[in-house]
Amino acid sequence: MTLMKSGANPLFLRDEELRQGIEMLFFAYRDFTAEPDAILAERGLGRAHHRVIYFVGRYPGMTVSDLLSILKITKQSLSRVLSQLVREGYIHQDQGVEDRRQRLLRLTDKGAQLEKELTENQRQRIERAFRDAGAEAVDGFRKVMLGIVNAAEDRDRFDAAIRKRR
Known part of the structure; x- marks a missing residue:
């Protein structure tokens, strides 16, 4: 581990x-x-x-x-x-x-x-x-920032943008 x-x-x-x-x-x-x-x-x-x-x-x-x-x-x-x-x-x-x-x-x-x-x-x-x-740290940063955001609809805005780019 x-x-x-x-x-x-x-x-x-x-x-x-x-x-x-x-x-x-x-x-x-x-x-x-x-x-x-x-x-x-x-x-x-x-x-x-x-x-x-x-x-x-x-x-x-x-x-x-x-x-x-x-x-x-x-x-x-x-x-x-x-x-x-x-x-x-x-x-x-x-x-x-x-x-x-x-x-x-x-x-x-x-x-x-x-x-x-x-x-x-x-x-x-x-x-x-x-x-x-680097990319891994940026992904971690995004996870931390989204974890700080209160409203689910605000978090969803970024999840949708990420899905759209894929």
Whole structure:
């Protein structure tokens, strides 16, 4: 029976290992968001704006309801952020075809340019980390991250994407 692979600590569930994992998440998030935060600050925007821009760019035509479901924020909070992004020309809202009450969201050219600028550094950071860690570690990372995600529908989103690639 092999307990360790490539120097892995067999005592990974000890309090110190778990606390290091928590700290690593804090430091990784700080560094992962630093450059986008600076870009956003120059435009008078913040992380909430970034999340909206990212997901609307990733899923063009998504409804406001879908966005609320992903972000898990109040309608009032989203309304404030979304109104600013629409007013400043980053996002366009279309009326739903089947349900005219729906608002379908998409990035404008200005919004797409900002999304690309915000995401590029983060994409490069993830790419470098994945390349350095290797395929087996990336698979482990995904399992750990999915294990942290609460909602089954959010985990299912990634399972479906993985099945689609196969």
